[in-house]
Amino acid sequence: MWGAELVPNVVSFSAAISACGKGREWQQALSLFSELRETALEPNIICYSAAISACEKGEQWQSALAMLSELQDEQLRPNVISYGAGVSACKEGGQWQRALSLLRDLWMAKLEMDVVILSAAVGACDKGGQWQWAISLLRQLQTSTLEQTVITYNSGVSACKEGGQWARALWLLREIRTARLEPDAISYNSGIGACKAEGLWQHALLLLGDMREARVEPDLVSYNSAVSSCEFCGHWRQALSLMRESSEASLQPDIISYSAVISACDKASEWEAALSLLGEMWEAKVQPSIVSYSAAISACEKGKQWQQSLSLLRGLWKARLKPNSATTVQ
DNA sequence: ATAGGGTTAG
Numbered sequence: 001m002w003g004a005e006l007v008p009n010v011v012s013f014s015a016a017i018s019a020c021g022k023g024r025e026w027q028q029a030l031s032l033f034s035e036l037r038e039t040a041l042e043p044n045i046i047c048y049s050a051a052i053s054a055c056e057k058g059e060q061w062q063s064a065l066a067m068l069s070e071l072q073d074e075q076l077r078p079n080v081i082s083y084g085a086g087v088s089a090c091k092e093g094g095q096w097q098r099a100l101s102l103l104r105d106l107w108m109a110k111l112e113m114d115v116v117i118l119s120a121a122v123g124a125c126d127k128g129g130q131w132q133w134a135i136s137l138l139r140q141l142q143t144s145t146l147e148q149t150v151i152t153y154n155s156g157v158s159a160c161k162e163g164g165q166w167a168r169a170l171w172l173l174r175e176i177r178t179a180r181l182e183p184d185a186i187s188y189n190s191g192i193g194a195c196k197a198e199g200l201w202q203h204a205l206l207l208l209g210d211m212r213e214a215r216v217e218p219d220l221v222s223y224n225s226a227v228s229s230c231e232f233c234g235h236w237r238q239a240l241s242l243m244r245e246s247s248e249a250s251l252q253p254d255i256i257s258y259s260a261v262i263s264a265c266d267k268a269s270e271w272e273a274a275l276s277l278l279g280e281m282w283e284a285k286v287q288p289s290i291v292s293y294s295a296a297i298s299a300c301e302k303g304k305q306w307q308q309s310l311s312l313l314r315g316l317w318k319a320r321l322k323p324n325s326a327t328t329v330q
Numbered sequence: 331a332t333a334g335g336g337t338t339a340g
Contacts, residue, residue, distance in 0.1 A: 014332040021333090049333040056335085084335035091336090119336035126337090154337040161338090189338040224339040231340085259340040291340055 010041050017050040026058025045076050052085040061093030068102075080111050087120045096128030115146050122155035131163030138172075142179070150181045154190055161194035169194035170203070185211070185219050192225040196232045204229035220251045224260060231264035236273060239264035255281075255289055262295040271296075271303035278312075288319070 008016075013036045020029035033051045036043055048071040055064035068078060068086045078086075083106045090099035099121050106113065118141050125134035138156045141148055153176045160169035173191040176183040188211045195204035204226040211218050223246035230239035239261045243253050258281050265274035274296045281288050293316050300308040 009332090011332040016332095018333060044332085046333045051333090053334060079333095081334040085333085086335095088335050114335085116335045121336095123336060149336080151336050156337095158337065184337090186337045191338095193338065219338090221339045226339095228339065254339095256340040261340090263340065289340085295340085 010036075010044055010047060013041070013043070014046045014050050017047060017054060021050060021054030021057050024057055026054045026060055026063070029054030029058075030063065043071075043074075045071065045079060045082065048076065049079075049082045049085060052082055052089065056085050056089035056092065059089075059092050061089040061095055061098070064089035065098065077109070078105075080106065080114060080117065083111070084114075084117045084120065087117055087124065091120055091124035091127055094124075094127045096124045096130050096133065099124035099128075100133065113144070113146065115141065115149055115152060118146070119149070119152040119155055122152055122159060126155055126159035126162055129162055131159045131165050131168070134159030135168070135172075148179050148181060150176060150184055150187060153179070153181065154184075154186045157187060157190040157194065161190055164197065166194040166197050166200060166203075183214070183216065185216050185222065188216060189219075189221045189225055192222060192229065195229045196225075197229075199233060201226075201229045201233045201235055201238065218246075218249070220246060220254060220257070223249075223251060224254075224256050227257060227260040227264070231260050231267060234264065234267045236261070236264035236268040236270050240273070240277075253284070253286070255286055255292065258286055259289065259292040259295060262292050262299070266295045266299040266302065269299065269302040271299040271305050271308065274299035275308065290316070293319075 013032060017029045017032050020032060029051055048067055052064045052067045055067060064086055068082060071078060083102055087099045087102050103121050118137055122134045122137050134156050138152060141152055153172060157169050157172045160172060170191055173183060173187055176187055188207055192204045192207045208218050208222060208226055211222065223242055227239045227242045230242060243257050243261050246253055258277060262274045262277050278288055278292060278296045293312060297309050297312045
């Protein structure tokens, strides 16, 4: 552009910054922004929003918020788009208080609230472990004139799950229908995930059944979540049988499926089953990870199979996976 | 002409 003696304007800078954001090149986006500052051009709200979004995609919540305050210093008014990118950046960084504070700013600026920014805020509460706030935001949505979406509910179910509020999670799952929306696989999967608590594996299985009945095909995440609830309860046979069931449903068990079942074996001190599953992974061309190895090693240790533990540790090294603190042989 | 934001599994 320079070579052709064409001078980029604010529009070209905005487009370029946005392109960097989409390509996950946040440093590049910010350096373009400082380049823009060195010209006689005045960055506008669109440039700023593109830069904030690039920070968000690069998980740089501090930079995103810095840009948001900088644009206000420049006497520019943030709009829903700038705030939306900011809330999302806070969500990624687990900064739920800051996300809520941006929501308040948006309200104070009398800007129109929308369902996506509210969902992002619910997501921030989810990540920040604030299920009460997540529910409170969801209630705000319900009493507003905004069109509700299943995604907001999904974030809410997930927040309850993260907060260990399984009954509330399942209650919200039911509320989706009350709101005349159709729960999708993610809704059910979050609900199944919420059943990872003492004695709740049967609930997880019931939800799998509910899904089929509602003609929402369980996917690998559904099965893996159910396996995980069995793992939590130490029901390794049930966990294994669920993994087999997923195969029959043409869903190839992946690294997460195997790791969860091997962890279930560990919990039940079933070292032989753990080892056999680890071997099966190789056959299925699923590369074991540090998680699967750790679980198998722990199972062997519980069974006092020191030789096996050592041999697995060596296998870990050979696979060039760094052992972590969970893989110590006493 | 140029900007954007939401959900699930080890």
